[in-house]
Amino acid sequence: MTRCDLIVAGVGGQGILAIATTIAEAGLAAGLRVKQSEVHGMAQRGGAVQAHVRLSSETVWSDLIPKGAADLILSMEPMEALRYVPWLQPDGWLVANETPVQNMAAYPDLHAVRSAIGAWPRHVLFDASAVARKGGLPKAANMAVLGAAAPFLPLPAAVLEAGIRRRFACKGAAVAEANVMVFQAARTLAESIRRPASVGATHADR
């Protein structure tokens, strides 16, 4: 039986839904049952936003993931990754962009945030924004986070890449291909971090 529950987290406006929908569509394309619960409305104005994505070879009942049951959290923002830890299994993976969105009066100490992520047994903390910039697409940090999550999803990378191409087809083949390149770069990075011992690591500061 295949089964993967994940939470996509971030701040309204960061492209959370694009990540979630790309995964959910790839799940359908791979023949899995899918549910994807997402947030619209007021929270999209710079508030905390999350999507629950559930993939399974069996019927998916609840649209929401029970607490302690998620296999994976992927987050566009470091503090937002920590917000959903109650939903993560003790041996689940935490994949997060290290670049904060400081749109609030008192953003906590960034070092403390990164340390809390670093204390999670299985984690990938990396600079998704830098990966996107390097790929020439500064706004594609969400595709980098998707790429970093790819090694932990029960989906062939090729199916996800085909989904990215479809998503960006309207913007031309060159843009679509550049997004796929960002995805691939982050995926390679995450695979290098995910060591055989399955111990997470923080990607070294550049």
Add this chain to the structure above:
Amino acid sequence: MSETVKLWLGDEAVAHGAMDAGISGVYGYPGTPSTEILECVQRHPRAVERNIHRQWSANEKTAYEEALGMSYAGCRALVTMKHVGLNVAADAFINSAVTGVNGGLVVAVADDPSMHSSQNEQDSRFYARFAMVPLLEPSNQQEAYDMTRRAFDCSEEFGLPVVVRLVTRLAHSRSGVHAVPPREENPLRLPEDRRQFVLLPANARRNYEQLLAKQPRVQALSETSPYNAFEDGSDGTMGVVVCGLAYNYLRECFPHGCPYPTVAIRQYPAPAELLRRLAGRVRRWLVIEEGAPFLEEQLRGMLPSGVEITGRMDGRLPRTGELSPDTVAAAFGLTLGSGAAVAQVVAARPPVLCAGCPHADSYRFITEVMKDHPHGRVFSDIGCYTLGALPPFDAIDSCVDMGAAITMAKGAADAGVRPALAVIGDSTFTHSGMTGLLDAVYEGTPITVVILDNGTTGMTGGQVSMGSGRFKEILRGLGVAEEHIRVVKPVRHEHERNVAILREEIAHKGVSVLVALRPCIHVTGKEA
């Protein structure tokens, strides 16, 4: 993957279900979590090709009445709104049960338990019961599609409007849906009885008798509906009554089947026979429903003594807020998983006005002026600008219902509050602010209204705003004196001028209006 499986939001499934049921029009006013229903029809290739009506209306009442007019003409119409929108449309809705309908008329209402984007968590099932019309409550996206089509069949069979109730967690959740071939639209067919829609008392009394006479058939359809089921279980120590989407949480707890005899309800009025059958099997019931304890309350009053009921009303399930797999599991004494606690370092991140938002500049000049008036008050309304209630602005004193900024300011001014300001968005003004402004104009009440005209219905994602850019004409037409209609531009370098203008208009002892005109940054794509 089968080619026909589509990944649709619950909202989109309703839209496609209505399209494939052969609607000639959809009407509505945007409101989270219902907005994507009408937007989905707007994008639908067949809707474009056949010119299915798919424009937004000024408010939910006008939307409902327009849909009723289409139904009058024999065609099928879908009307969509959020739960509180049904309050606005309630007069038309309740009376349309008395007139009955001609072409199929379906009301898709999206409730918002937990108030993710709303002022209350009212449960639309009360409205359907109040109006004495059938209500369908899908538990998943496939049912949202299938049941919308069924709702049109019911509507035409009984000659009644039918409600499809969604909740946030279905409206905004995607899953695979199989669609079936579409059917044709109805031809134009006017009502045979020209008195049907004339609710003069004599006709209304006759129609009301007819509405009552339909009820046994409506009830019978619930008893035999494929969407209401008695599912037997091996453990008779407890029975379960589960409504709509809550069924998913029940099955999340018991993926291989619930051990307790269960009545699953997705069509109302509630199936009394199935419930009596459960009463014959078990005496202790758990009632699980998303929203209010609507059915629980009825059951507590209708069952033979000796049936013990537990649910939201006695705290077995939380009395407020949406359910989750975890709260339902706890009601059975189960735990589905165990997660870590949130790290202490995590802080709340409430929504904020976007960087460069014109509303922020408006609130800067408003708060500067109001600093000098500690006993003055700013009545506001529903939209992005409600975020002006939060720091750093702390600029507004009310947000109650669409349009209430102006009328509450008027009432407060009547009581002696000076200055009484109303801050209202362009779309909210045309929704139901402008009728209240007539009251103030007629009486010459000393209020100052600030219309934040950003050219769009922003909070719900940027829908058309029909008064935008034309407020000078509209205000003149409503009778506001020309010299007290002041158009200002909410930008930083106009701040001092805007402060001065607001001070002048506050000093006026009658109605004055500032139109703060600058497009939403999501419309222009750039900051000022």
